[in-house]
Amino acid sequence: xxxxxxxxxxxxxxxxxxxxxxxxxxxxxxxxxxxxxxxxxxxxxxxxxxxxxxxxxxxxxxxxxxxxxxxxxxxxxxxxxxxxxxxxxxxxxxxxxxxxxxxxxxxxxxxxxxxxxxxxxxxxxxxxxxxxxxxxxxxxxxxxxxxxxxxxxxxxxxxxxxxxxxxxxxxxxxxxxxxxxxxxxxxxxxxxxxxxxxxxxxxxxxxxxxxxxxxxxxxxxxxxxxxxxxxxxxxxxxxxxxxxxxxxxxxxxxxxxxxxxxxxxxxxxxxxxxxxxxxxxxxxxxxxxxxxx
Amino acid sequence: xxxxxxxxxxxxxxxxxxxxxxxxxxxxxxxxxxxxxxxxxxxxxxxxxxxxxxxxxxxxxxxxxxxxxxxxxxxxxxxxxxxxxxxxxxxxxxxxxxxxxxxxxxxxxxxxxxxxxxxxxxxxxxxxxxxxxxxxxxxxxxxxxxxxxxxxxxxxxxxxxxxxxxxxxxxxxxxxxxxxxxxxxxxxxxxxxxxxxxxxxxxxxxxxxxxxxxxxxxxxxxxxxxxxxxxxxxxxxxxxxxxxxxxxxxxxxxxxxxxxxxxxxxxx
Numbered sequence: 001x002x003x004x005x006x007x008x009x010x011x012x013x014x015x016x017x018x019x020x021x022x023x024x025x026x027x028x029x030x031x032x033x034x035x036x037x038x039x040x041x042x043x044x045x046x047x048x049x050x051x052x053x054x055x056x057x058x059x060x061x062x063x064x065x066x067x068x069x070x071x072x073x074x075x076x077x078x079x080x081x082x083x084x085x086x087x088x089x090x091x092x093x094x095x096x097x098x099x100x101x102x103x104x105x106x107x108x109x110x111x112x113x114x115x116x117x118x119x120x121x122x123x124x125x126x127x128x129x130x131x132x133x134x135x136x137x138x139x140x141x142x143x144x145x146x147x148x149x150x151x152x153x154x155x156x157x158x159x160x161x162x163x164x165x166x167x168x169x170x171x172x173x174x175x176x177x178x179x180x181x182x183x184x185x186x187x188x189x190x191x192x193x194x195x196x197x198x199x200x201x202x203x204x205x206x207x208x209x210x211x212x213x214x215x216x217x218x219x220x221x222x223x224x225x226x227x228x229x230x231x232x233x234x235x236x237x238x239x240x241x242x243x244x245x246x247x248x249x250x251x252x253x254x255x256x257x258x259x260x261x262x263x264x265x266x267x268x269x270x271x272x273x274x275x276x277x278x279x280x281x282x283x284x285x286x287x288x289x290x291x292x293x
Numbered sequence: 294x295x296x297x298x299x300x301x302x303x304x305x306x307x308x309x310x311x312x313x314x315x316x317x318x319x320x321x322x323x324x325x326x327x328x329x330x331x332x333x334x335x336x337x338x339x340x341x342x343x344x345x346x347x348x349x350x351x352x353x354x355x356x357x358x359x360x361x362x363x364x365x366x367x368x369x370x371x372x373x374x375x376x377x378x379x380x381x382x383x384x385x386x387x388x389x390x391x392x393x394x395x396x397x398x399x400x401x402x403x404x405x406x407x408x409x410x411x412x413x414x415x416x417x418x419x420x421x422x423x424x425x426x427x428x429x430x431x432x433x434x435x436x437x438x439x440x441x442x443x444x445x446x447x448x449x450x451x452x453x454x455x456x457x458x459x460x461x462x463x464x465x466x467x468x469x470x471x472x473x474x475x476x477x478x479x480x481x482x483x484x485x486x487x488x489x490x491x492x493x494x495x496x497x498x499x500x501x502x503x504x505x506x507x508x509x510x511x512x513x514x515x516x517x518x519x520x521x522x523x524x525x526x527x528x529x530x531x532x533x534x535x536x537x538x539x540x541x542x543x544x545x546x547x548x549x550x551x552x553x554x555x556x557x558x559x560x561x
Binding site for chain 1: 296297301302304305308309311312313314315316317318319322330372373375376378379380382383385386388391394395397398400401402403404405408409410411412413416428429431432435439489492493495496499500510513514517518521525526529530532533536537539540544
């Protein structure tokens with residue numbers, strides 16, 4: 001097109017003028033507050049004196065050495081990792097099955113599976129709390145009537161319950177990501193493999209899986225980062241004792257009122273997630289450079 | 294290899310049932326005639342929906358959520374349209390950095406945003422106010438408004454604009470009569486998606502809401518923390534019904550797959 005982007009001075013000035021309102025908003029209400037939060041994590045706090053604006057490493061030292069925080073961060077990572085694994089193992093095949101459906105069914109089930117993404121997380125988690133509900137919960141009744149378990153399992157206030165509910169909340173992201181990758185796959189390649197005598201398992205392993213792997217991995221990054229910072233589901237299913245990073249920071253801010261310590265936990269979560277996301281994105285893009293071209 | 298075998302269909306059925314089960318169970322329990330949590334077996338009752346009226350804090354929270362969602366997504370769109378046009382059309386130094394900054398709320402955990410806003414608003418003396426809540430929501434929903442507007446602005450045919458200019462249209466006329474109508478579907482969808490994001494947000498809002506400015510998700514969350522009874526299921530069922538209506542409208546108007554594609558990947 002004739003309107004190729006140009007870089008002459010007048011255009012640059014127009015561009016900056018158009019983005020100025022949003023830029024000012026973001027600097028004023030995002031960059032400055034985040035910088036203040038980082039500063040806050042270095043401040044001192046006492047039960048009676050409140051927040052003291054000094055520069056000390058007390059909170060960071062506490063987060064780094066107290067085994068309570070180590071345990072909490074491991075639990076957060078474990079829950080996020082298991083959730084990611086479950087969504088990948090179940091979401092990828094489902095996306096593949098969806099993609100092979102005929103037009104109308106495909107869009108119907110896509111709506112059914114992706115729609116929950118836009119329904120309140122509180123409502124979805126409440127559903128799991130109802131399904132788990134004590135020893136007499138529907139999930140336990142179903143599992144026992146199927147003969148899968150002998151005695152009721154406890155799902156409420158356990159990591160198992162949090163992982164199941166979280167996997168449900170995050171599943172649409174994985175299906176969406178794999179489905180997007182499948183749109184770039186040429187179905188004729190599968191037919192070619194079939195005509196050359198490959199069995200269904202060989203086709204999945206040698207043809208389909210390598211092609212959707214970038215989708216699975218980028219879905220995994222999304223699910224992991226959202227699970228590691230999830231709040232509603234761990235708070236409702238996990239209860240007050242099974243703390244993860246987000247619920248712990250919430251507690252420090254609104255119950256204990258130790259803001260500097262809460263800020264340190266939040267900043268650590270942010271830094272860890274940014275490093276993980278940026279690092280794995282770089283790895284994936286290098287490994288699958290040809291797919292992204 | 295193009296059709297699904299029986300094993301695949303069984304897997305698919307179980308998958309869909311599990312995806313829908315928690316949402317269905319909430320909606321079913323909401324219609325229980327009993328005074329405790331139970332699945333209605335013989336009769337359905339609206340008593341728990343009527344009970345909502347006796348809890349003014351839920352009703353008020355609903356109006357706060359609705360107003361906050363509508364207003365914050367509107368403000369976000371007003372900021373996003375010029376920014377999207379600039380990013381789509383001009384290649385200038387710092388463009389990629391700017392785009393990354395504008396999309397960054399997608400990457401920052403909402404718990405961190407909640408803390409940062411709480412700290413900032415308390416420091417400048419507007420802690421607990423609706424204005425603070427509004428500004429925070431504008432920032433958080435901005436990426437959604439920007440993305441869909443950007444997609445519309447990038448995809449539009451610019452020869453129509455050139456025709457308008459050659460016929461003597463001024464900058465403002467050009468925008469109002471040509472550019473805006475062309476990108477409007479994207480803008481409205483961006484607004485709708487931003488609205489849903491604002492309407493559903495719990496993690497950030499829970500840090501900022503005070504009893505007067507509690508949103509519906511916050512009120513529901515705080516209620517569930519104390520006890521779970523049929524009341525909160527009927528509130529949830531109402532929220533689900535509202536969201537479904539918005540979804541169906543969005544699907545008719547724009548195509549849900551395109552909207553959802555814009556919701557994907559906070560990691561990039």
